[in-house]
Amino acid sequence: MPRAWKVLHLDEQLIVLDKPSGLLSVPGRGDDKYDSLAVQVAADYPGARNVHRLDRDTSGVIVMAFDAETHRQLSRQFEQRETSKRYVAIVAGQVADDSGRIELPLRKDFDHPPRHMVDPELGKPAITDWQIETWLKDATRLALIPQTGRSHQLRVHLQAIGHPILGDPLYSPPEIKAAAPRLMLHAQELEITHPASGKRMRFTAPAPF
Template structure:
């Protein structure tokens, strides 16, 4: 396998799903030094693969590409219309008092400090995350996370807002929590979506690497 090959989770005539490693951009950034990304690597092997959604550079896990414009359009609409179900795992600082909960805090770009996002009850867009405590670890808890909406940095900002920032988060965690892990401890582990051709539910998994 070439050094730049990515783990394939699912491939058919309509879509490609990979397990994106942490530290790799989903799409090209600005400048030639940010040209390497999941999209360019997938397109080198599947020339018709088109971006459907993104994961933050630090987040690992399931990333979907549509093969051709029709499949891309169908998959993009499924995400926009919330016909998909997503589950992440995260290692967070601190032990939540409840076993599960919901975070309903509106989010907006913190424009002077972009790409940071922030909670704003006046101009933020509705944002909802469901969470469940799974087990303890040395610095806090492992959580299962279900984002109902898909705002930029939603899980990271929501968890920081309730006092449980994700370990290794260079944007939102305090220095000691940021330094507690070698990467952002956030992984997209399960995704259910309607197949772009048949409409049948497709359930995808990527094992949690931490």
Template sequence: MTDREWKVLHQDEHLIVLDKPSGLLSVPGRGADKYDSLAVQVADDFPGARNVHRLDRDTSGVIVMACDAAAHRELSRQFEQRETDKRYIAIAAGVVIEEAGKIELPLRKDFDHPPRHMVDVQLGKLALSHWQVEARYADSTRLSLIPQTGRSHQLRVHLQAIGHPILGDPLYAPAETQAAANRLMLHAIELEITHPASGERIRFVAPAPF
């Protein structure tokens, strides 16, 4: 990953909205080899910027960072209280027959296979995802996805659980499906938040690169 592959979608004195590339961590991980990340790079270019939420390393798309403490508190609250609206695009293995639906399967960490997560109807936390077909191909389907909850790897695990893992997914897809794409085919295309200073409802869009 070369430096500065992200794009600035919006910037003001309170927040900065970016289009994160696939393959870049949102925040530093454990170990020196996982220090390079969107948060580090953006803070270098925009001192004071700090992360509010995360996208998986291999997921691309819209992500917002706060530029001051007050904005960070308010944006963090919006994510925690599920007051943000998010939409993703994915290309999943197999042809999905129905036009739309929801997946309501509780999730938890898979302690035997970190960093994976798994469905657990007894110990898992509530997780709800809505999906809608955008296009069907010979052996895959383009989906619009709206997560109502924000569990780690939620969309990836939910689609795997219904038999349609995401193409290129190194954690949840079988080898053939992993090899069907050169990246995880999951992109955060839209994010809607309430501006922490003005109170205006604003929506940001990063067109899908696939």
């Protein structure tokens, strides 16, 4: 199994990695979906287990814990929104404003798994803040700061406002999907409180696009 990920930080309690696009965070259903970041990292660093996930096609910063207490404390930070995350994305079209907020509740799209969808009545609250990084030809590079952590949140929110992410196989029309060789979404920064030291730590991985 090729090791395309990079170690950004390593200590006795946790390991922080830069996950490549195209690699599952954890094993999926079926033997063909067993290979994943969790499996590969645990083979090289026994005991490491996922605290959170990134979509298969999303690259970027992800943290894993080595012991139950670290896992519990980091999981609580994610659940209680005590972490800080920043993504970068390239989306279709010219986004008009310099910044904004998307507040659209989300739920699973049971008729089209594994997709998710906006549902004002049954969806769970989901909030994404965004800022322009630069305008490109027929596209815009955005910084995305999710305030909640719903599955596929950034992808669905950007599709919902008419600016799907380039290369998105689930939420972009064919011409937008074909406009990039991968999903143009990268988890650029993650800030956590270290469970052992109590120190606030920020980890970054430059976007590969």
